Amino acid sequence: MQCKNILNREYVMRLFEKMPDAVTGRRISAVDYAKTLAIACVVMIHVSSEVLLGRQVGSAAWLEGLFWGSLARGAVPLFLMCSGVLFLDRTDGLSVQHIWKRNIPHILLALFVWATVYKMIPRFLHEKVTADALRAILLELLCGQHEGHLYFLHIMLLVYAALPITYTFAANADEKMERYALVFWIIYGVLLPTAKSFGLLHAFSGIFLQWPLTLAWGAIGCTWLGHFLIKRDPMPVYLAATMILIGFTICFSGTWVRSVHAGKLEAQMLEGLSLGPCFLAVGFFSICMRLGKKGYGKLECIAKALSGGAFCVYLVHLLVLRALTHIGLSTNCFRPAVSVPFLALLCLAGSYCIYLFLKKIPLVNRWMI
Numbered sequence: 211m212q213c214k215n216i217l218n219r220e221y222v223m224r225l226f227e228k229m230p231d232a233v234t235g236r237r238i239s240a241v242d243y244a245k246t247l248a249i250a251c252v253v254m255i256h257v258s259s260e261v262l263l264g265r266q267v268g269s270a271a272w273l274e275g276l277f278w279g280s281l282a283r284g285a286v287p288l289f290l291m292c293s294g295v296l297f298l299d300r301t302d303g304l305s306v307q308h309i310w311k312r313n314i315p316h317i318l319l320a321l322f323v324w325a326t327v328y329k330m331i332p333r334f335l336h337e338k339v340t341a342d343a344l345r346a347i348l349l350e351l352l353c354g355q356h357e358g359h360l361y362f363l364h365i366m367l368l369v370y371a372a373l374p375i376t377y378t379f380a381a382n383a384d385e386k387m388e389r390y391a392l393v394f395w396i397i398y399g400v401l402l403p404t405a406k407s408f409g410l411l412h413a414f415s416g417i418f419l420q421w422p423l424t425l426a427w428g429a430i431g432c433t434w435l436g437h438f439l440i441k442r443d444p445m446p447v448y449l450a451a452t453m454i455l456i457g458f459t460i461c462f463s464g465t466w467v468r469s470v471h472a473g474k475l476e477a478q479m480l481e482g483l484s485l486g487p488c489f490l491a492v493g494f495f496s497i498c499m500r501l502g503k504k505g506y507g508k509l510e511c512i513a514k515a516l517s518g519g520a521f522c523v524y525l526v527h528l529l530v531l532r533a534l535t536h537i538g539l540s541t542n543c544f545r546p547a548v549s550v551p552f553l554a555l556l557c558l559a560g561s562y563c564i565y566l567f568l569k570k571i572p573l574v575n576r577w578m579i
Contacts, residue, residue, distance in 0.1 A: 239510050240440065240502030241292045244495055245517035248292070251285035253527050253561070254278055254554045256359070261546045262477075268470045274546040278554075279480065280461035284490030286362065286482045290369070290429050291436025291495055297373055298380040298437035306374045313370045319577045321356065321363040324525045328357035331529070359528060365429045372430050380437055392438050395431030399423040404485050407478045428483045435488075436495070444499035453496075457489030519565035522579035523558065530560040 261275025297304065329347045333339055350356075354364065383391065402422035405411055411419060423431070444450070464479035464486065479486055501509070534540070534556060541549040569575040 237514070238295060238440070238502065239505075239513065240495075240499040241295050242510065242513040242517040243498035243501050244288050244292050245520045246513045247494055247498065248285045248288035249516070249520040249523050250554070250558060251282035251288070252359075252524060253531075253557050254282035254550065255285060256528060256531060257541065257554045257557065258282070258546070258550050260541050261550065262475050264541075265546075267474060268466070271546050273466065275541070275550060276462055276465060278546070278550040280458050280465065280486070281490075283461050283480050283487040284457065284494050285487075287432050287435070287488050287491035288494060289362070290365075290432035291439070291491060293366070293369060294433030294436030295440045298377055298433060299440060300377070304373060304377040309370055309373055313373075314367060316577055317363050317366055317370065320521075320525065320579065321360060321367075322351065323578050325351055325356035325360055328360075328528070357528065359524070362524070365426050368426050369430055369433060376430060376433065380434070388438060391431075391434055395423075395428070395434060399428035399431040400483055400485060400488055403428065403483065404478075407481065407484065425482050432483060432488075435492070439492070439495060440499065444503070445493075445496040447497070447500065450493040450496040450500075453489045453493035457486045457491075457493060460486030460489065516562070519562050519569075519579075522565035522568060523561040525579065526564050527557055527561040530564070531557050534560070 258275045258279035261272060262279055265272040265275065326347070329350065330339075333343060333347070337343070356364075379387075379391070398421060402411075403424070406419070406422045411422075445453070461479050465475075465477065468476035468479065478484065481487070531553070534553060539553060539556065541553060543549050565579060568579050
C-alpha cells in the first residue's frame, strides 16, 4: 500500500510535466481509440434514453438502462478532448483561412443538410408536404431548431471559431500557464456549472451567477484538457480505472437518488461537462493513450477505420435507431441489461454501413460527413 501511495504521488507530479517527445505530427492511435469509444458511447446513450424516459423510475429495468447510460456518459468530453489533440498539437501550424474556408463551412453544410433530413423524413412519411410546411421547416432550420443531438455541431462551430486563439495560447504557454488554464477550466467550466445546476448557488445573486461557463464555452476548455493530457504520460491503469469508477458512481448513484426523490428522471448528473462525465472521459482517454502506446496492429486498424466514420455515424445513428424501432426492435424486446448493448451494436453497424456507402460519393464525403 505504501509503495502504491508513493507511485501515486510520483504520477501526480509527472502529470504536470510534459513528455520530452510529445505525441504530435502524425496519426495518433490514442485519438482513434478515443473517437471509436466516444461514438459507441453516444449510441449507447440514445438507446438507453428510451429506457430512462419510458420505464418506471427506480424499477429494475430502469436501473439497467441507467447503468448503460451512466457508463457511456463520457462521450461528449471525449470527443472534445480528441478535437483538442488534433488541432492544438499541430506541429505544422494552423491556418485561420483554412478554418473559415474549410472547417466551418464543412460543419455548417453538414448541419444544414442533416437537420433538413431529420425534419423532412417524418413529414414525408406521416404528413402531406405543402408549401406552408416547407416554409415552416426552412424557418425552423434558420432559427437553429434542429434535431437534438445536432447541438454538438453548434458547439463545434464555436470551438472552430476560437481555434486561432486557443492554438496560439497552446503554442506559447509555459508549464505554469498550462496548469493555470486547466485549473481555471475545472473551476469555471465543470465545478461551478455543476453546482449551479443543483441550485447550490441560489444564495448568490447578480454577476456572480454568470461566472459558471455555459456548455458551449466550457467545451473550448475541454479541448484544452485533451491537449494537456496527450503531452503527458498516461495514468497507471488502476488510477484510470478509479477515475472511471468515480465518474460512473457519480452519474449512476446521483441520478438514481435524485430521480427517485423527484418521481421523474433528473438528469443533471448525466449532463455533458458535469463532474461525472469528465471523470469518465479522463479515465477512458488515459486508457486509450496507453493502448495507443502498445501498438496493437489489428486493433489499431479497426480503431482507425471506425474513428474515420465517427462523424457520419454521429449524424445518421438516430435515423438507424428509429428504423430499428419501426421494424419492432426496441429495448422492450427483452431486458434492458441485454437489449441496450445489443441495439447499440446493431445501430452502430447500420450507421457504419451508411458511412461506407456515403463516402463513395465525393461531394458527400468531402462536405457532408
